Amino acid sequence: MTRHAGGLSIGQVAEKTGLSVHALRFFEREGLFLRPIRRSAGGQRVYDPADVSWLLLCNRFRESGMPIATMKRFAELVRAGSGNEPERLALLEEHERTVQAKIADLTASLAIIHDKVMTYRRHVEEGTAAGVWSPKPGPGRRSA
Amino acid sequence: MTRHAGGLSIGQVAEKTGLSVHALRFFEREGLFLRPIRRSAGGQRVYDPADVSWLLLCNRFRESGMPIATMKRFAELVRAGSGNEPERLALLEEHERTVQAKIADLTASLAIIHDKVMTYRRHVEEGTAAGVWSPKPGPGRRSA
DNA sequence: GCTTGACCTAGAGAGAACTCTAGGTTTTAG
DNA sequence: CTAAAACCTAGAGTTCTCTCTAGGTCAAGC
Secondary structure (H helix, E strand, O other), X not given: OOOXXXXXXXXXXXXXXXXXXXXHHHHHHOOOOOOOOEEOOOOOEEEOHHHHHHHHHHHHHHHOOOOHHHHHHHHHHHHXXXXXXXXXXXXXXXXXXXXXHHHHHHHHHHHHHHHHHHHHHHHHHHOOOOOOOOOOOOOOOOOO | OOOOOOOEOHHHHHHHHOOOHHHHHHHHHOOOOOOOOXXXXXXXXXXXXXHHXXXXXXXXXXXXXXOHHHHHHHHHHXXXXXXXXXXXXXXXXXXXXXXXXXXXXXXXXXHHHHHHXXXXXXXXXXXXXXXXXXXXXXXXXXXX
């Protein structure tokens, strides 16, 4: 695809964003873009750098577990133009809380997992087996 | 179900673990338990307290994003009895790293999301709109 | 001008982890 | 004893997020 005023092909955008071309088309069908993607004379997609920035933000949302439906909602608000900033803010704040909660949960789980790791390390080093799970909870307790 | 020597019904286990009875049967089919679940004379499942402890650990694994296939692998190692502790340790260590990475990613995303939240807060308070996404990147830059 | 690689659409398929259904049996409470 | 609640199996269905296929079209290099 010849340069369309700084335009990028779907393949180039895929490379820059780490998303597959399939995923980019999928996102478009889902209405995640801020505006219609331009097309070349031959019908191929032409992306602007702004689309790439937006996709990078979307990627952050995705990586932090935001469902596509929510990204879509956010995109709709942005597309609707100014006036709904409080709604956008509310959406972002809620997602922020969600992410904070997720981090807290993971951190709690991590502590427990780390505990098991330490327990197993001791056992492996010392060649003992006490305190780890066994099929029939043999002589002692079962806990690691 | 009459008490089978401290045994618990599937419903009781569901309540204690927060898993649905469907999920418990599913886990069993998937081979996530450390040993076959006993059955009452009438064919109903009878769980031991040890099964509940194991499920609670499994829940931690699940909540921290461990795939069922990996939990199954861990269960298999435990079922196989002692001797494979180094393998169990390796599995746990890898999961620990995965969780750490996940927390790091989320933390990075959170920083960016928090940034956007702060930006929007300012805009909403001041009634301005500069610096936030708009459909046609109007007068200024587009970044928030 | 032709081959090769990138791109197009519409829609099917995948897989992860459940969840639910249908049709029937067992337990428990009154 | 009986009715309701809980349980059983096997297997189909759901949700989410892509991913892949089939059957072409478009673009770029030699």
